[in-house]
Amino acid sequence: MTTSNPSVPPPAVEKKQAPxxxxxxxxxxxxxxxxxxxxxxxxxxxxxxxxxxxxxxxTFGLLVTSIRPQSSIQNSGWWxxxxxPEFTLDNYDAVLFGSSTGFLTYFVNTVVITIPAVxxxxxxxxxxxxxxxxxxxxxxxxxxxxxxxxxxxxxxxTLIPLLSIYVDVGLAGSFWTVWLSHSIFALPLAIFMFHNxxxxxxxxxxxxxxxxxxxxxxxxxxxxxxxxxxxxxxFTVFQFLWVWNDLLVALTFAGGTPNVAPLTVRLAELSxxxxxxxxxxxxxxFVALIVPLAIFLxxxxxxxxxxxxxxxxx
Amino acid sequence: xAPLSDIKSPERAGASTxxxxxxxxxxxVSKSALAVGIVMILxxxxxxxxxxxxxxxxxxxxxxxxxxxxxxxxxxxxxLMTFVVLLFVGVMALLLFMVDSRKRVPNWTVAIAFVGPALxxxxxxxxxxxxxxxxxxxxGRSPWSDPERSEFVGFDNFATLFTTSEFQVVLRNTMIWVIxxxxxxxxxxxLYAVLIDRTRxxxxxxxxxxxxxxxxxxxxxxxxxxxxxxxxxxRPQIGLANQILIWxxxxxxxxxxxSPWNTVFLIVVMVWIQTGFAMTxxxxxxxAIPDDIIEAARxxxxxxxxxxxxxxxxxxxxxxxxxxxxxxxxxxxxxxxVRTMTGGNFQTSVVANEFYTQSFRQFDFGLGAALAVLLFVxxxxxxxxxxxxxxxxxxxx
Numbered sequence: 001m002t003t004s005n006p007s008v009p010p011p012a013v014e015k016k017q018a019p020x021x022x023x024x025x026x027x028x029x030x031x032x033x034x035x036x037x038x039x040x041x042x043x044x045x046x047x048x049x050x051x052x053x054x055x056x057x058x059t060f061g062l063l064v065t066s067i068r069p070q071s072s073i074q075n076s077g078w079w080x081x082x083x084x085p086e087f088t089l090d091n092y093d094a095v096l097f098g099s100s101t102g103f104l105t106y107f108v109n110t111v112v113i114t115i116p117a118v119x120x121x122x123x124x125x126x127x128x129x130x131x132x133x134x135x136x137x138x139x140x141x142x143x144x145x146x147x148x149x150x151x152x153x154x155x156x157x158t159l160i161p162l163l164s165i166y167v168d169v170g171l172a173g174s175f176w177t178v179w180l181s182h183s184i185f186a187l188p189l190a191i192f193m194f195h196n197x198x199x200x201x202x203x204x205x206x207x208x209x210x211x212x213x214x215x216x217x218x219x220x221x222x223x224x225x226x227x228x229x230x231x232x233x234x235f236t237v238f239q240f241l242w243v244w245n246d247l248l249v250a251l252t253f254a255g256g257t258p259n260v261a262p263l264t265v266r267l268a269e270l271s272x273x274x275x276x277x278x279x280x281x282x283x284x285x286f287v288a289l290i291v292p293l294a295i296f297l298x299x300x301x302x303x304x305x306x307x308x309x310x311x312x313x314x
Numbered sequence: 315x316a317p318l319s320d321i322k323s324p325e326r327a328g329a330s331t332x333x334x335x336x337x338x339x340x341x342x343v344s345k346s347a348l349a350v351g352i353v354m355i356l357x358x359x360x361x362x363x364x365x366x367x368x369x370x371x372x373x374x375x376x377x378x379x380x381x382x383x384x385x386x387x388x389x390x391x392x393x394l395m396t397f398v399v400l401l402f403v404g405v406m407a408l409l410l411f412m413v414d415s416r417k418r419v420p421n422w423t424v425a426i427a428f429v430g431p432a433l434x435x436x437x438x439x440x441x442x443x444x445x446x447x448x449x450x451x452x453x454g455r456s457p458w459s460d461p462e463r464s465e466f467v468g469f470d471n472f473a474t475l476f477t478t479s480e481f482q483v484v485l486r487n488t489m490i491w492v493i494x495x496x497x498x499x500x501x502x503x504x505l506y507a508v509l510i511d512r513t514r515x516x517x518x519x520x521x522x523x524x525x526x527x528x529x530x531x532x533x534x535x536x537x538x539x540x541x542x543x544x545x546x547x548x549r550p551q552i553g554l555a556n557q558i559l560i561w562x563x564x565x566x567x568x569x570x571x572x573s574p575w576n577t578v579f580l581i582v583v584m585v586w587i588q589t590g591f592a593m594t595x596x597x598x599x600x601x602a603i604p605d606d607i608i609e610a611a612r613x614x615x616x617x618x619x620x621x622x623x624x625x626x627x628x629x630x631x632x633x634x635x636x637x638x639x640x641x642x643x644x645x646x647x648x649x650x651x652v653r654t655m656t657g658g659n660f661q662t663s664v665v666a667n668e669f670y671t672q673s674f675r676q677f678d679f680g681l682g683a684a685l686a687v688l689l690f691v692x693x694x695x696x697x698x699x700x701x702x703x704x705x706x707x708x709x710x711x
């Protein structure tokens with residue numbers, strides 16, 4: 001098996017061989033799968049539609065609220081908007097540029113936090129996963145299991161000692177604390193995911209390159225990296241959403257200063273201090289969620305693939 | 315988090331059967347090796363920990379160049395970000411270049427260059443802090459590394475957690491969360507996955523349920539706090555939930571104030587987020603059920619609900635278990651929802667939120683550490699299960 005040419009799948013697995021990406025089904029296949037698990041009845045359709053509506057309405061309600069004038073928000077429910085449509089961008093203006101909210105500054109902070117916190121762990125984890133998959137060294141499997149097991153360490157366990165380390169070395173209150181923390185916390189999952197993907201690359205491919213005299217560094221860049229693009233995309237979407245949406249790490253290390261704190265911290269603060277100012281909260285929530293939403297819609301395919309490969313973060 | 319590799323998703327089913335032999339070589343995980351490994355790691359961590367502790371308390375505060383730690387304008391921030399990314403990529407490239415430049419470098423040098431950065435980061439940022447927190451959980455309010463003020467209290471912190479009525483409420487709430495969220499999310503996810511399987515517009519209907527996963531927990535909390543918003547009966551309601559009560563001819567209700575039901579209303583938010591995750595995984599598992607099984611059952615005259623009960627459910631059992639475990643672990647650690655919606659007041663606090671309150675509001679590091687350790691301990695059985703699943707799936711393939 002190990003010597004089989006990767007471009008020719010072994011006949012035994014032909015039936016299960018799934019196509020990469022979506023593919024058109026033949027009529028026979030459609031008919032075969034049609035009756036598979038389907039519960040066809042008006043009830044089924046009805047329940048599905050009710051669920052879909054229930055899951056959408058909360059977000060939709062807040063979106064409608066964010067474009068209504070402040071006085072209307074306070075005096076009538078958002079559902080009256082359908083009979084009395086109004087439109088204003090004042091709320092967004094207030095939340096982004098208002099002196100008491102200043103979401104624009106925090107938006108920049110979130111971007112500055114997120115990008116390095118995605119790039120750094122991916123780089124480190126790719127190298128480590130390569131070593132765990134393709135370099136023979138003593139104690140490798142033991143180490144890999146240890147790294148895998150580290151996924152379960154709850155963040156909470158690490159926060160205070162880490163904070164005191166940052167204070168000791170004089171990094172407290174800077175972006176470094178958040179970058180380093182997010183990078184470290186992401187490593188076990190990233191290594192595990194990349195290792196999973198690398199295992200599936202045929203051994204013969206690597207062997208062939210080795211026979212041609214390629215060292216590990218060249219094998220890594222020339223042979224594996226191009227094949228790993230989907231895995232990297234999957235983890236990027238993952239880590240991006242995680243870091244962008246994180247509250248705990250940012251709250252602990254970045255505090256509430258406009259120099260470092262991200263959107264989530266500001267939003268949580270606003271929700272606590274001005275909990276009834278729905279015109280600010282609704283617009284603020286949408287400012288915070290528009291980018292992850294776009295990334296999510298754009299990268300949904302990779303995200304799902306990552307989920308299936310074992311990437312769920314805690 | 316969970317090894318979902320045992321779910322045969324369409325994408326992976328083909329590739330994974332290829333080189334079983336290669337895989338057997340890459341990760342054989344035996345029980346005794348695991349035990350030895352864990353003991354070794356603990357010893358190692360202890361030694362490193364002591365060294366690290368003395369090191370960090372010994373170093374004088376480093377005076378970093380101000381542009382590195384102190385950026386207040388947008389331009390400075392973006393500049394620093396670019397600098398960091400370039401610096402980091404540069405260092406890694408240099409490392410690899412050094413490994414590669416000499417012919418015939420010994421294998422272990424390469425291994426260290428590839429694994430070293432990750433291991434160093436994990437040791438310093440995850441293992442050592444974890445050990446430190448475990449030690450702290452046996453000490454009083456002050457940090458244990460400060461010998462003048464700290465005092466050893468044994469299991470007192472844990473005793474406090476389990477015997478004080480205030481914390482018993484916290485534990486009770488956590489238990490309700492951990493039981494209800496996976497139960498309802500997996501149930502609804504399964505229901506929805508089955509209902510929309512192979513219907514028209516499946517991708518869209520999935521997307522609608524899945525979307526909340528992209529929203530931060532803080533954002534989700536605000537969305538739901540708005541739904542639960544309460545106004546006195548005389549005034550027009552602006553929260554949808556209370557408006558529905560009014561439409562039904564009932565009085566408006568303080569959803570977030572009245573214990574113990576307020577915990578349930580907070581749980582709704584988590585269910586709203588996690589159902590999409592459960593649905594996605596379960597849906598993939600349903601699609602991976604081999605056609606011949608379905609055909610055979612159909613020939614035997616099985617259909618409808620009985621098909622679901624006797625064919626679909628047993629076939630996707632591994633997926634259901636993994637989803638369950640994963641959601642349980644996620645739920646245990648979530649604190650954003652409680653913090654944003656009630657701040658842990660009105661008897662809604664959970665362990666993860668109480669950890670934050672004790673550590674960063676009360677500055678009782680001993681109790682905070684004990685709560686964090688508690689989270690860790692609850693998670694351990696789940697981990698054992700996970701590792702066993704990993705081994706199982708390795709064995710099967």
